[in-house]
Amino acid sequence: MDDLENEQRYRSRSLWLNTLPGSLSPRASLDTNLDVDVAIIGAGYTGLWTAYELAKQDPTLRIAVLEAEIAGFGASGRNGGWCSALFAGDREAMAAEHGRDLAVALQKEMFATIDEVGAVCEFEGIDADFYRGGTLNFATSPAHVERIRADVDNEHLWGFTEKDFRWLSPSEANERIAINGSLGASFTPHCARIQPAKLVRGLAEAVERRGVTIYERSRVTEIAPYSLRTCAGTVRTEVIVRATEGYTPNLKSHHRTLIPVYSLMIATESLPSSFFDEVGWKERETFTDGRHLLIYGQRTFDDRIAFGGRGAPYHFGSSIKDEFDRDGKTFEELRKVLWSLFPSLGDARITHQWGGPLGIPRDWYSSVGFDRATGMAWAGGYVGDGVGTSNLAGRTLAHLITGTNSDLTALPWVNHHSRKWEPEPLRWVGVNAAKWATQKLDRREGKTGKRAKGAERILKRVLGGH
Numbered sequence: 283m284d285d286l287e288n289e290q291r292y293r294s295r296s297l298w299l300n301t302l303p304g305s306l307s308p309r310a311s312l313d314t315n316l317d318v319d320v321a322i323i324g325a326g327y328t329g330l331w332t333a334y335e336l337a338k339q340d341p342t343l344r345i346a347v348l349e350a351e352i353a354g355f356g357a358s359g360r361n362g363g364w365c366s367a368l369f370a371g372d373r374e375a376m377a378a379e380h381g382r383d384l385a386v387a388l389q390k391e392m393f394a395t396i397d398e399v400g401a402v403c404e405f406e407g408i409d410a411d412f413y414r415g416g417t418l419n420f421a422t423s424p425a426h427v428e429r430i431r432a433d434v435d436n437e438h439l440w441g442f443t444e445k446d447f448r449w450l451s452p453s454e455a456n457e458r459i460a461i462n463g464s465l466g467a468s469f470t471p472h473c474a475r476i477q478p479a480k481l482v483r484g485l486a487e488a489v490e491r492r493g494v495t496i497y498e499r500s501r502v503t504e505i506a507p508y509s510l511r512t513c514a515g516t517v518r519t520e521v522i523v524r525a526t527e528g529y530t531p532n533l534k535s536h537h538r539t540l541i542p543v544y545s546l547m548i549a550t551e552s553l554p555s556s557f558f559d560e561v562g563w564k565e566r567e568t569f570t571d572g573r574h575l576l577i578y579g580q581r582t583f584d585d586r587i588a589f590g591g592r593g594a595p596y597h598f599g600s601s602i603k604d605e606f607d608r609d610g611k612t613f614e615e616l617r618k619v620l621w622s623l624f625p626s627l628g629d630a631r632i633t634h635q636w637g638g639p640l641g642i643p644r645d646w647y648s649s650v651g652f653d654r655a656t657g658m659a660w661a662g663g664y665v666g667d668g669v670g671t672s673n674l675a676g677r678t679l680a681h682l683i684t685g686t687n688s689d690l691t692a693l694p695w696v697n698h699h700s701r702k703w704e705p706e707p708l709r710w711v712g713v714n715a716a717k718w719a720t721q722k723l724d725r726r727e728g729k730t731g732k733r734a735k736g737a738e739r740i741l742k743r744v745l746g747g748h
């Protein structure tokens with residue numbers, strides 16, 4: 283591929299990469315052997331936040347980031363731009379194992395993480411369109427009302443207050459965003475809207491300013507204790523950080539650590555002020571609704587709606603290919619759902635369609651960890667909630683690697699080990715069947731307006747909770 287083809291391939295990964303100013307031409311590749319203190323695989327948020335925090339804590343560390351494509355090529359350059367306090371992991375299970383206080387402490391750290399991301403953006407001069415407007419979860423059927431209100435009540439039982447999570451009546455919800463058929467919504471202020479690629483590319487520049495070297499187009503082909511191999515050189519290192527999220531199954535001995543599940547997005551053209559006069563949306567809240575098969579949206583800096591959802595197929599053998607980023611059926615479904623929520627979109631154009639793989643562990647429980655005996659560290663399994671969580675992961679890994687005991691290293695997700703996924707064909711059958719059952723459950727709830735608690739419970743058990 284020549285430079286122009288590469289640039290086009292990278293830009294076509296998302297609206298966010300497509301509209302970035304400047305060039306996406308790759309940084310230098312690793313072309314020789316190297317000795318470092320810490321080698322990080324993957325230049326997404328996880329790898330870069332880890333590099334950033336390590337370099338901040340100990341500026342003498344020699345840190346290299348090895349990236350197969352370019353910084354932000356993965357989910358970090360393509361996501362929905364919810365920098366949220368959502369944490370993938372069953373809080374009940376966490377409390378049973380580690381105690382209620384630590385489970386609550388983790389959630390509070392997630393709340394604080396949103397401010398932390400905003401503060402670093404400000405300090406480093408990263409203009410990532412960060413806007414802390416909170417997030418809304420709309421009820422568009424009676425079943426949603428029951429489930430979302432129960433979720434809010436449940437958060438209060440954990441000790442969180444109306445300031446953290448509250449139910450909004452239909453008119454209160456409408457004042458924020460007038461969504462068609464809204465029966466109310468829950469609101470939490472713990473979320474900021476961002477432009478994902480601006481954050482990841484800005485972060486890459488910030489870590490370079492702190493002396494970290496990023497090697498792009500430098501795929502790691504082999505991981506051994508204290509060394510990594512790329513096709514052009516071997517890196518000897520004290521510590522290896524695996525920060526490969528949805529791409530993890532491509533690494534030898536990690537085929538069943540995570541599965542890559544595709545989330546797909548569409549974006550409208552910039553919408554006229556008349557649209558927002560009708561719909562409101564002054565606070566740029568991110569939004570979702572109560573259906574089981576996730577949807578998510580944001581009002582972008584330039585007044586588009588960027589809207590995504592799950593539902594694309596899982597591919598046999600956890601396979602990942604550029605062409606899986608696009609699925610006509612899923613794009614069409616997203617378009618229909620978006621227009622049903624905002625009929626006044628009328629004949630607005632969709633200008634961008636894209637997608638990418640995120641990583642799901644078998645128990646849907648994110649983790650971060652470091653084994654000093656082998657020098658291996660990792661973070662991920664965020665199940666699509668990695669924008670905020672990866673910052674907490676980076677700060678935690680920096681403490682673990684430098685041997686700094688802190689409140690962060692005591693949190694319940696540290697050194698959590700999820701069990702492996704089933705071998706194929708079980709995995710393919712199970713994951714696609716769960717997706718089908720989820721869609722069916724949504725259709726049933728949409729028709730009857732009634733919550734199917736039995737089916738919910740079964741699905742939760744199959745999916746491992748979340």
Ligand SMILES: Cc1cc2nc3c(=O)[nH]c(=O)nc-3n(C[C@H](O)[C@H](O)[C@H](O)COP(=O)(O)OP(=O)(O)OC[C@H]3O[C@@H](n4cnc5c(N)ncnc54)[C@H](O)[C@@H]3O)c2cc1C
Pocket residue numbers: 323324325326327328329348349350351352353354355356357358359360361362363364365366500501502503525526527528529530532533544545546547578590637638639640641661662664665666667668669670671672
């Ligand atoms: C469409 C979509 C929407 C999403 N929306 C949201 C959202 O709104 N909010 C939210 O919190 N989360 C969201 N997510 C999830 C979120 O984007 C991810 O959790 C997060 O970006 C993960 O960051 P990461 O650095 O761990 O992984 P990635 O950003 O995927 O980075 C991994 C990097 O590793 C590189 N790599 C892989 N293998 C190798 C190798 N062998 N050698 C060298 N490099 C390698 C890849 O090229 C990639 O750049 C979404 C994800 C998708 C796909």
